[in-house]
Each structure stands twice: as structure tokens, then as C-alpha cells.
Amino acid sequence: MKRRNYILAALLACSLIFTSGCWDQVEIEDLAIVRAIAIDYLPGRRAPYLVTLAIKRPAAMGQQEGGGGGEQVVFYAGVGASIALAIEQAATHIPRRIFLTHNDLVIVGEQLAKHGLLPVLDFVVRNPDMRLSAFLLIAKGTGQELLHTAERLEGSITEEIHGLIDQAEDAAETQPVPIFRFLRKITTPGEEAYTVVIQASPLPKDKLPAANGEGAQAGEGGGNGGGGAKQEKSLALAGMAVFRSDRLAGILNHSEARGKLWLAGMTTRGIMAVDDPVHPEETVTLSLTRSQTKITPSVQAGRISFRVEVEAEGDLISQSSQADLSTAEMIEKLNSAKAGAIKVEMEKALQKMRQLETDVVGFGAILKRREPKIFREVADRWPEIFVEVPVEILVKANIRRTGLQAKPARINR
Amino acid sequence: MPSAFSMLRKLLKYKLADNSSEEKQAGCRGDAIRQEDSPLLEKRLDLIRKRLGESKDIVIREFSSNNNQVKLAILYVDGLVDRRLINDHIIRPIQSDFVVKNFSHRLAEKNALQLLKKHITSISEVAEAANLTQAIRMMFSGDTALLINGEEKILVYSTRAWDRRAVTEPETEPAVRGSREGFTETLRTNTALLRRRIRHENLRLESMKAGRRTGTDVVLAYINDIINPLTLEEVRRRIAAIDTDSILESGYIEEFIEDVPFSIFPQLERTERADKAAAAILDGRILIMVDNTPHVLIVPTSFFQFIQASEDYYERPHIAVVLRLLRLFVLNIALMLPAAYVAIITFHQEMLPTPLLLSIAAAREGVPFPAVAEALLMEAIFEVLREAGVRLPKTVGQAVSIVGGLVIGDASIRAGLVSPSMVIVVAVTAISTFALPAFNASIALRILRFPLIMLAGMMGLYGVIFGLVIILIHLAGLQSFGVPYLSPLAHGSVSDMLKTFARPFWWMTRRRADELGLQNMKRQAGNMGPRKTPFAKRELTHDNTEEHDAGKR
């Protein structure tokens, strides 16, 4: 008798699970898989946030890239008073459920970056679907335009950007930053955040006056009308966007960005050119393999100063003159030339940072770690103080290898 | 829900059987026979004919001794006996004149029993049945009964011979290495196979009977100074308490003596292989051999029987580790793969790497069923295929299962009924089920898979884990004759735990398993490893018959 009651009770309990719906269940083919999200700011409107979602169509994956119905990526856009509202508005057009968890790219337009990134960061952290390992990119212009650039090598624009990011880890002139690192830097006093800038620029051949209209190949998805000379663009990660608190302060160009990376000790690889020591009008190209940076703060009589010591290693990869550079003396000259060049880059970067009043390298944070009491006194005014603090830069460069050839073979003796 | 422990307590209320169960089993008829029985041959034979009916295969042959002093009759079942033995060694000596001429005592009805038994008949195994009932029962086992006029007791000779299956490789447990001898349906052959492997005086074969109408012989085999006597007592008690009409297979006994018959998981191990059975006995376990079936039961056992196979012990231990871990992995797959797949693609798509997500999404475009229904459907179809493959004759069965699987899978993908990824998942699951050495494991897994798929469809990964925890709670409370089902992993010493997965080299196994509560723990001498003492310096044991002393428990 008792046993029967238990069984009845268990059955009743189980039926509860069956009778209510399955709330979170969604079939995989009912998902709109968002691969990139571009957020722009349109000032002066009540609904200033423009969100563009790049949604992947799995069904089209097997087909060739091309126009018509077989698009791999479809774009939807919406506007709203906040990012979440904008997405909601876009969702009204989308026949599937928006699925943000596979979104690895957050592209923020320049305007929004200048206005302030706080809404974006807040949205990303709170939303359980958005992953903190997604990359944050600042677009030159608007993010929407960027997403509409035609893909060239990969199947879709989002894959193209992903590929660029993967390759950037080797190039080391620009550093794509995942959001949690960005957040980490923003919330650390004495340090400002930065991330990479992505832009679409015309192909080199389109800059020549002769070529005209030949770039008008098929397919820019999204139906930009107008015939004729539609220029094909290519994407590039170019430059570093530096922030002051959460607003965009400025953009460092290639060499300035590299200088910043030198200061922060994050360069891995790259190439630089110096003047040939023997024939100054020729250039010698050196590659960079390893580097180590040490920043030491020192406080004397209430005055803060920093010392940056860099040790860089590299190889010689090409020379345009016939001089024999493989002697110790020449290598020494090359070393100092390289060191000089590096120092110049670093100083330029420092100058730009000071001009923008952003301490992207993190001098303040370093000071805080070594001399916390002193930092506490200057913490609120750090950006201004940073502008005036003397920084001494010492670079030591070493060239280790010269490729497969020690000295160029003489021509026509 | 009543706990396994209380169930255990209830099931433990078996009565101790007493020795006179034979008479009790015979029932009223036995008493009637006993009442009507008389030493007079005529009356006896009349009684026999009345009771046993007119079966043509029960032969009654009356004859008398050479000197015409003693009237005798033999009783046997044709087909169960070796008639030459009866003719040459029972009838002829009695009928020949050798008795009259050369024997010192005169054969008369008074001394016939002793003289026949001791001097005249020449069959090696002879017993005295106290009454007709006993004699008849022994006759049904293949013995020949010799009735003497005027004598209450009956001589019963062992003349068993019948068509038996040869000792071949068992089909359900083929051996890659190791002996191929499998048990057969004849109990005596089986015990002989065992004796050939364990030639020690302490190997005991205890005989019992089970089943009123079948009278099946059950033999308990164990090594007397190793086993845990409490376990043996328990096994004896449970088998003796079985009171039923028929025991046709060891499976019947298995159900009668299990701790928790409701559980899907078998609490006794089953094997057809002689070497596996011998190894089990040497480990300190008890074997239950049942007549008319080649499957013997091994008691006690644990969950990890599912991932252990005999080959592990014959081949190098390195491969044993790899294979056991593989089997554990395969066990998990066989149980959980469809459910995990359904859970992930329905609730937790964020777990998939993006390329995989996109391919699965592309593959599932246009499929009419939700993933749960698809999974259940495909699993059901594969179960049907599997069952069909078992019933068909061997040559056709293989082809049909393979072709059926391929054709159905392919056709259903083309028809757009299921997605290719689901077919792969189901196929991998099916293969994994076959990779497990134990068949009774696959029963449990096949059944449990379906509720897990349903739970996955309802609550995603949380539901799967919910189901797994339920299974875990059940397993953790399960016992097999006092040994916790999840030991050694959940209860034993560290060395036992390691032995589940990695069997040590033979020269390292000094002790037996801890969990069984054995008397004699020490298996071998200590310095058998190659490095400790070089071979040249070791003590030679020419005489290998002294066993190692019992180590401390």
C-alpha cells in the first residue's frame, strides 16, 4: 500500500516535467548564428545606436561565392536607444532566433568609440551569450560600411576578418584585443586601453589612374546599386586605437603603434628598415625576432621618472647595396642603427601618447605596483602628470643571423 | 523509495533448507510410493509400471542369477545410458557361471546385495538407494537401478552416457589468446575442465539440486581456504531456498538469488569460458555451475566486470591499460552519446566549435523532426535491426544487418527524414555497444539510453546529468553478495583501484583483492620481479605444491 503511494507520487512528479513546455529548447536549424556585430552611433537622434548583425547561412556554405540567393552571410540592422533595443528591433526582421554565442567580432564604429564605449562593454559583460573572448575592433568610418565590404579570399566577410586577426598575431604591428583584456585594462588605474583599427581601403591598383572599372567584379552583398566603377576594397588591420577612459583619444599609425608595442614589451615579429652604414642612401632590412622590455620607475625627491630598457634581437634579411656587412664592425654599426631606429619609434609613440594624454603603456600601473603610496597621491591627475614625466629610453639591439648568405656575391668582377 | 538496504534485508529472510528436502520435493506421491513399496520384486515392478506409465524409453529387464537363487531386475532410461556397460558389467557377470564355479560364498537373496556390490558387478561407481523414490530419481539422471527380490535397498550403478556437444570455443566470448575451451551442457565435463586447471586438493565442488520437476544439478565450485566463508554460506542458503518447478538455465538461478532483481544491472557475472572461470575461483570467488547450460555464474562481482576481459591477463599489461581505458570510454559513449548529442544541439549550441555548428546546422536544414524525436526514431530502428540480425541464420544475418543499416541510413538521409550527423551518432553508439566484452552490460546500456535521450530533450545537459546522477545513486547503493557494486573504485584501497584499470605485471601481483574479505591473501612470493633478484640468484622451487601462507587480512 505504501509502495503504491510512493509510485503514484513519483509518477505525478514526473508528469510535471512532461506537461510544462521545454522553455529553452531551440532546434539548431532555427538559429540565426551571428558571426559579427557592428555597433555604430548616430548622434543627434533619439535612437542613436545602429546595430548590424552579420548572420551566417549554413545552407549556402557548400555553394560558390556569388550573387543571388546563395549568399553566405546576410546582414540585418536595427536602431534603438540602447544596444539591446537596437538588436531587438533588428530581430523583428529575422525569421530565426538570434544566437550570439558564436559571435567573435565586435566592431565599433569610430563615432561610437569617440562617444564612449561604456554601453558596449556593459552589454557584452552582462549578456550571458556574449563571450568575453570576442575581439573588439574599431572601424574607421562606420562599422556597417565595413561589414559590407566584399570578401576576397574567404567565403564570407566574417571569415575574412577572422583570418586577418589570426594572422595579426604573427605580424605584431597591430594587436587585436579580446574584450576581457580591454576590460582589464580599462578597470586598472594608471593604464589605458587600446585595440586595433580595421579599415577598408581601396586596392593599390585602383589608385592608379589607368585602371578604371575593371575592379567592378561581381558581388557586394547588400545590393549597392549604381553601375560602373565600383571600387573593390580590401580590409586591413591598420593602426592602434588608444582610449582615454572609455573614449577614443586617437589612432596611432603603424610606426607609432609599433613604438607603443616596444614600450609595452609586446612585439614579436616585424620588419624594419635602416640606412646602410656604408652607403647611406641604400637600405638594409632587418627582421625582429625577440625583444624584452623592462620599465623601472624611480622617485627622487618627489619627482617621478621612468627608465625603459629594451633588448631586441633580429636578423638581417635583405640589403640593397653590395657592401659586405658581415664583419663584426659592420654588425656593430647595424646594431646601433637598429637601436637608433627603435628608439626613434618609441619616442614618437611616446610623444603621440602624451599628445593624446593617454598612458596606454601602463606607466601608471607600473608605478602603482612599485610605489603604491606615491601613486595614490597622483592617481587622479595621472593623465596630466604622465605628459610631463621624463622617460629615459635605452635600447640595445642585436643582430644574430643574416639569412642563408653571409655577404652578397659580387656581380661581374 | 525503499532503499537497496531494506530490500536486501527482506530478501535475506530465506529459510535454511534441511537435508530431507529430497523427500519433501517428491511430495505426496513419494509417500504413496513409499507406502506401497515392498521388497518383493513383482510388487515393485508393478508399482513402477503403474507410476511411470508406459514410456517406451524406460526399460525394465528381469533376469536371475546363474544359480537361479536370486531374482533381479534392472531399470534404466534408454538414451541416457551406455548399454554396453550394463550388458557386459552388470548382466553378464551375474548370468555367467563364473559365479557358481569360482566364488566361495553361495549367492542367495539374503547376501545378494553385498556380494553383487563388492565382488560380482564390475562398474566403478555404485551407490545404494534407500528406497524406490531415490532410485527412480537417480535413474532419470542416467544411472541403472538393480532391484533385488526381497531386498529393500536398491543398487544404483553410474552408467551415464549420452550425446553431448563437443568442447568448442564459446561463440559469445571468442578468445584472441588463451584457451578456447568453453563449457558444455554436461556438468561433469564442466567440472572436469575446471579440475584440469586447478589441481589442488582444496578445490571443492559442492553439489546441490534445484527445481522440483527438473531436478537440475547445481554445483558450487570454490577453493576452500581462500574464499570468504560468509559469502559461501550466503550463496548456499539462497540456492537452497529456491522452491520452484523448473530451473532450466543459470539465468533462472540468477534471478532467484540476486540482491536486487529489479535493477537493470546484473549482480552476478556470467561466463562460458573455462579459463575465466578458473581465474575467478583463484581470485577467491565462487562459481555456480548449472546442468544443461554452458553459462556459469560467478559471485560476487562488481560494475567493473563490464570492462574487463580475459585477454587483458594474457597479453602484455601495457595493452591491458589502454584497452581498459578504451572500454571505459566506450561504455560512456554507448550510454551517453545520443543523449549528449541531442542535449548539445538543442540546448547548448554554444558548446560547439563554430565550424561544427555550421555543418550540423546545414545538415539539419529541412529535417522535419526535432532532434529528440529523430534520435529516438533512429535508435529504435537500429534496435529492430539488431534483433533481426540475431534471429536470422548466421550466413544471412550478417549481410542483412549490414545492408539494412547502410540502406536504411542512406535512404533516410536522402529522403530528408534524418540528418547525416544523427546517423553517424547512432552508428557510433551501436558499434560502441558491441565493443564491450559483457553482453549483459549492453542490455543495461541499451535500455538506459532511451530515458537519457528523453531527459536530454527536456532539459538539455542538465537533464542528462540528472539521469546520470540517478543511475549513480542506484549503482552506489547496489551490492553483490556483500560487495559494493562500485568497488573497488568507490570503496577499496588505492591498489585495488589501480588494478581495475591497469593490471600489474604478474610478477607484481602478490595479493588478492581486498574487497572480498578473503582468508588467504597472499598469492605469490615477493621477489619475482626481474630487477630485484637476478634470475641466477633466485631460489628454485622444484616442488610447487606447497601453497603460500595466508597473509594478513
Place this chain on the structure above:
Amino acid sequence: MLEKGRISPRQTGQLLFITTIATVIFIAPSLIASLAGHDAWLAALLGPMFTLITLLLITWLGRKHPGQTIFQYSETILGKWLGKAVALLYVWGFLHIGAMAVREFGDFMTTSFMSHTPISVFNFSMLLLCAWSVLVGLEVIARMNEFIIILIVSFLLLILFFSLPNWELDYLLPFFARGPLPVLQAALIPAAWHGNIIVLAVILPFMTRPTRAFLAGTAAIFASTTLLTIGVVGMTAIFGPELSSSFLFPLHLFAQTINIGQIITRFESVVMTTWMAGIFIKTSVFYYCAALGLAQVLNLKEVRPVVLPLGIILGTLSISLFQDVTMLGNFLKETRPYYTISLYFLGLPLLLFAVTLIREKIFGVCFGEQTNEA
């Protein structure tokens, strides 16, 4: 007696380990970081040391009253009515902590994974499982735990290991910059969690070798402190102190940052599995203690009649005690340490200890002295 099973010292240690680590590593780091900043790891390291006092008290009391749970010897020490009152207080304490654990888990599941499912589904289904395991008994819970603990520890270590490339230990640096006071204040939080060791007072009489109780408890405390400290270090190293104090479920976001070679990524479900298994055992243990306590207070012969009612109470408590997520967070940070430590972990044991001493020394009452090893 109400419980026939016996558990070995090793199983006891494992049970105690899980009752602490199951929730502490998932929720505490952000609470500690909000009070102590980058010195959070110091707080995590030092805090649990205070619970050694509780452990000492419990083992002493356990030795003085062999074979009795805290519910029983509080009656012996303080007399029938006062003792029963204290025992009931403990029953309520266990219920409270259990409800908090279940609620934390339910919040986690609905926030991070399945936001459309009502929280009662998670809470009650988890409680169903726990009710069943309570009915089956302590020994079964311990056996399952031996299985589960391997899973939990290896998953946690795996997550911590794979996140190593993202660690920047510089974030821990200004050592002790704000002085000891914030650290001490923050240390109360892990101390409150580790005070869960009080369940030893209920489990002790069921050990096969009660003399090893202190060892088991110490091992559990050290192990869980180590794991917690590593977790806090990792979290600070990845997110920085400021950011981590803003998170609700730091370990979940921790797992989101793991991305090695595009293959080893998306580990959040591992976190969910680990947490679910851990909460299952922890809630079972607390549920069991509450049920046993109630059965002993009411002098019942079996635990079974109280299990289901207590389960329903637990479930309802877990939903109604805290209206929203922030209430739970604030409670855990501000009120709970003081409440639990002063009452259950330190206050009442001290009281029992003091009264025992007084009654022994002054009144000469002799409590069951420790006999020899079982």
C-alpha cells in the same frame, strides 16, 4: 540507530572538502575581491585558518561524547529543553545553508545557460535527487562522492590550467598596499564558507575511526583553501581586481576566456557540470544533516518520515528567502559571515565546550570518555 552506514576517514575528508569547495570557488572570489582588491588571494589563504578552531572544538566534543551527533550531545550537555533548542537551531542552520546553495546553483543556471526556464525547475529537481540520496543513506552519499570528487577536482584544475596563457601575475602586485584591515575583513568571507566543516559534528559518530576526524578535517580545509587560493589568484590575474569584483559568477566568465588554438575553447559547460555535481553532494550532505537532526530531536526511529517534508521546506526556502540575485549576493557578502560564524561555527560550539568543561570540572559530571579505537 538512525544510520547504519559507516564511512572511512578518507571518505569523511572528501565529503568535507566537497561541502566547502562546491560553492566557494564559484561565488566567493568576486566577493573577496570587492573587499580586498588585489590582496584577495591573501584573504582566501588566511581566512579558512580560523576554521581550524571550529574543527578543534568539534573533534574535542566528539571525543567527549563518542557515538553521539551534535544534536544528541547538546541535549546531554545542556539538558533536555535547552539542548533541543540548540539542536533545532542547528537544523535551521543546515536548512538555511542548504537553501543558499541550491539558490546559488539555480541562479547560475538561469542566468548563464537556460534563461527561460523558471528557477524552481532546477531547485526542485536537484532537491529530488538529494532527497533520494538522503533516503539511501550516508554511506551511499560518501561512495558517490568518491566518484564525483575526482571529476570535480580534475575539471577545476583543467580549467585553471587552460586559462594559464591569459594570466598576468602583475595584477596581484602591490602587495599589502592597503594594509591588513581590508584583508582581514575580506578573510571573513572564506572563513564563513569553510565553517561548513561543522557538518563533521554530525558525521563524526558514523566514522569507522573517529580518532582520525581531526586529520580528515584538516586535510579537507587545506585542500579546499589551496584550490580556492589558486582560483582567486587566477581570477585576479585574468581580470584584475576591479573587474572581478563586479562579476556574479567569476568562474563562468573565467571559463569563457579560455581559447587555445580554436579547439580548446567553450568550456563553460564543464563549469556547469562541475558545479552541478558539487552542489548535488553538498546539498545532500546538508539535507542529510538537517533530516538526521530533526529525527533525533523528535526521537524518531527512522529518518524517512522527515525527509520529504524537509525537502519541500528547503525548496521553498531557496526560492522565497531571496527575492533577487543581488539580495543573495549582498547577504553572502555582508550578513552571512557574521551570522554564521558567530552562531553556528564559533558561538554555539564554544558554548557547548564551555558548559562541558564547567560541568566536568566544577560539577564533576563524567561524560562518556573516549574508549579505544573502534
